[in-house]
Amino acid sequence: MKNYTVRNFLEMLKYTAFAHVATAMLYIAIFASAEQSYVTNGKAEEYNTILLIISLASFAVSAVVMLAAHHANSEKKMNYLNATYDGGNESKIAVITALKESATLAIADIIFQLPMVIIFMNVGYRYHESTIFETLYIADIGVYLALGNAVFGALLISLARFAVYFLGVFIFVAPIWNMGRIRKKGAPIKPEENPKDAYHRYTFKNTFKFFHALRKFAVSYLTALGIILALIVIVDAFANEFGAKASYILFGIIYVLVFYKTHGHRRDASYYPHEKKFSLKKEITAIWHEELVYYLFIFVPLAIVCEISCFAVTGTNYITLALAPVFPFYRFINVPVLRSLINLVWASAAALLCITLKSAKQHRRVSRASKYRRK
Secondary structure, three states, X not given: OHXXXXXXXXXXXXXXXXXXXXXXXXXXXXXXXXXXXXXXXXXXXXXXXXXXXHHHHHHHHHHHHHHHHHHHOHHHHHHHHHHOOOOOOHHHHHHHHHHXXXXXXXXXXXXXXXXXXXXXXXXXXXXXXXXXXXXXXXXXXXXHHHHOOHHHHXXXXXXXXXXXXXXXXXXXXXXXXXXXXXXXXOOOOOOOOOHHHHHHHOOOOOOOHHHHHHHHHHHHHHHHHHHHHHOHHHHHHHHHHHOHHHHHHXXXXXXXXXXXXXXXXXXXXXXXXXXXXXXXXXXXXXXXXXXXXXXXXXXXXXHHHHHXXXXXXXXXXXXXXXXXXXXXXXXXXOOOOXXXXXXXXXHHHHHHXXXXXXXXXXXXXXXXXXXXXXX
């Protein structure tokens, strides 16, 4: 195990270094010649935006490449399949595997960034006067300049790598490995389970409910954001009349209404199999286990990003502004950590309320239909 842990860490460090080297080479070949002209003409801020775009593009491409390499790694695949050979524990092992792998990548990434963090804190980024070693970290420089702080920038990049790698391994890699597994002849896929249900158990429709929560959140958030942008004139008038803080509450209300409308519109039953009377306590417990816990895997990382941005960003915080429909109270509360906890409670409570109301409505409809059928 120790040998695997060390080898895995070195492999993650290798991928991180390769991503930085590849980005630096492309930067030198395409953008380096334009750097001096931008700076000498007083367009440093515009060039900082270009560097940020380079950082984001490098992050996205390297994440896809690393996840593809993870999927193709026979040792990782065999370790996972051996751990889940008996069946029934795929979700648990997938979460543990994803946590270990993403934590290893995050640690490797933060260690690799450490030299540039020290340099940036002392001399900043020197643009066309930078050395080859500094250019090696051009994949990170854009984030450092955008936040104005290398420490927060490095932490944000590593945290983002942790989140993306965790979701990639948990949502995509592990399910694909499950679907392609080969078992001994006659071995049960899962105790007391019909083999024909194996495919459904390995899809997002059943075991991997996180994908369902992520999809519902993305649809609700993007729809709410689209409505807000479409009604921007009305939103501005509302802000001028009642204040900017009131507009954040409006964003939150729009998101909750959209979430209720888009969530579970095809669901024809409650989560708990109520016999006659609808039990609120049992339904909330079932919702927590079946769905709400997966929303926390979405809300908590977003809240951490918002909390870090509150420390790092001076002036307009576009991160908390973009997430205002989900977390509307960052504009009201300036107490560190407490503001994130309150926003987490709000987002979770809103999701729970919408899902519970939808369940009660569906239970009532099904109960009425059963009553009429009995007659």
